[in-house]
């Protein structure tokens with residue numbers, strides 16, 4: 001059984017072919033490093049899987065079942081969680097509100113359903129502790145460091161029982177110690193049977209955690225192979241086009 | 247370990263209560279309004295009279311009610327220039343229907359429905375056609391007032407059929423010694439404050455104003471929400487229109503002219519950030535209070551009313567400058 005299977009996925013923006021015929025299979029608990037040059041289509045692929053964009057062509061299977069996502073919430077319900085490249089964070093809201101953005105906890109108050117701030121703060125505090133992050137649930141995000149913002153975005157993925165977590169450059173713009181934390185978290189997810197797609201430009205990070213490495217070049221998947229059978233040199237060649245395909 | 251962190255957080259919050267208050271624009275604006283009232287009471291013998299208070303509080307209520315809606319729009323990252331014209335259209339709708347002999351319980355819902363429709367058109371053009379709020383609502387400013395003229399044939403209406411006195415009481419009367427518009431304002435302000443702080447609608451509205459792209463990515467129904475925000479703003483203007491007819495006892499199509507400026511000023515002075523994502527219901531009320539007190543003081547101090555526009559305009563700029571200054575300082 002595969003956690004996620006993409007068959008022949010294409011995505012066009014007008015005349016731009018952001019993705020062409022991408023076929024990829026991911027096992028439960030597998031960590032896939034998705035690499036490629038700027039504009040290769042990595043973020044677009046993530047957004048297709050997460051239900052932000054409908055693919056122009058192709059099919060998506062989750063646990064061998066064909067799915068069609070019209071909205072991000074459809075993908076969330078199917079167990080897909082995303083850390084977006086720009087983190088999708090609102091600076092004017094608190095860390096807790098950001099963690100729960102779009103799926104706020106509510107409680108009954110007379111005839112109304114009101115937001116359960118206390119509940120959201122308690123739950124986010126738990127998540128931040130699990131992430132070993134010193135992020136305070138009440139703080140507004142615009143005062144936070146890059147690592148704390150990252151923790152907020154990652155904490156979101158732990159809210160529900162995710163089966164697949166997509167991370168778009170989670171280690172860009174954070175300190176070395178925090179990179180190690182993020183990598184540790186990826187292993188933690190993988191150990192719990194959650195498939196992870198890690199997009200990164202940092203070769204060492206990818207080789208440290210990835211079971212499999214997939215390379216996109218101008219919207220085409222030019223390689224998908226076990227990390228153990230590859231090398232940073234080969235991947236670099238695939239990314240730049242010095243090596244045609246592998 | 248986790249315990250000590252929680253303790254530190256708790257402590258820093260206690261220490262913050264005072265500094266947080268001092269950091270709130272609303273607090274300073276409120277202080278300014280109170281001081282202005284005190285000064286006027288001492289400097290003039292006309293300010294603190296019952297009659298003047300009655301007038302001030304009612305005028306203030308009209309601007310404040312619309313400013314509640316405007317704050318929602320501004321917090322979502324938009325602007326609504328059509329509120330003054332919506333006041334006129336709503337007032338004309340209720341007037342025309344009632345003068346033709348229809349009862350008040352037909353006239354008022356019809357007026358509110360027309361106002362909501364104005365907001366829905368604004369919202370759909372902005373959210374679904376992707377047009378800039380400034381352009382859409384500027385167009386609506388012209389369209390809505392024109393419709394009010396068409397509807398009434400541009401005549402003055404001061405006869406409201408069988409329920410005439412009820413309509414006049416609603417806007418011009420008082421309950422427990424308080425002008426009715428002020429009571430309506432109190433209810434609507436509490437309601438809006440509740441919506442902003444305690445409902446998902448409020449959270450999402452501020453999320454959209456803070457980072458629309460993030461709101462979209464996390465699956466917030468951004469388009470529907472935007473439409474609802476413009477409907478909310480138009481409804482506030484519609485309610486004001488109905489109350490103003492009752493207060494004035496008659497209505498002409500230039501009702502609410504240039505009102506959008508005072509309303510936007512009230513919202514901004516009350517802390518709403520024109521870049522979106524920030525604003526409170528209480529701020530809108532306090533902002534409207536300060537504007538009305540200043541306006542009244544110009545009259546009582548014998549300064550030409552021609553100066554009013556200069557003051558309101560200057561206040562908007564000062565409030566925005568204040569905000570810039572504060573942000574620049576805390577960014578250091």
Ligand SMILES: Nc1ncnc2c1ncn2[C@@H]1O[C@H](COP(=O)(O)OP(=O)(O)OP(=O)(O)O)[C@@H](O)[C@H]1O
Pocket residue numbers: 013016017018036037038039040041042043044045085
């Ligand atoms: N919403 C959009 N509308 C039009 N074109 C888009 C859109 N999103 C992405 N593209 C285009 O699709 C192509 C792939 O972009 P994408 O963001 O997926 O690249 P990426 O691999 O994530 O790059 P980076 O490493 O810079 O993040 C680019 O040519 C980009 O300009």
Ligand SMILES: [Mg+2]
Pocket residue numbers: 042043044085168
């Ligand atoms: Mg990208």
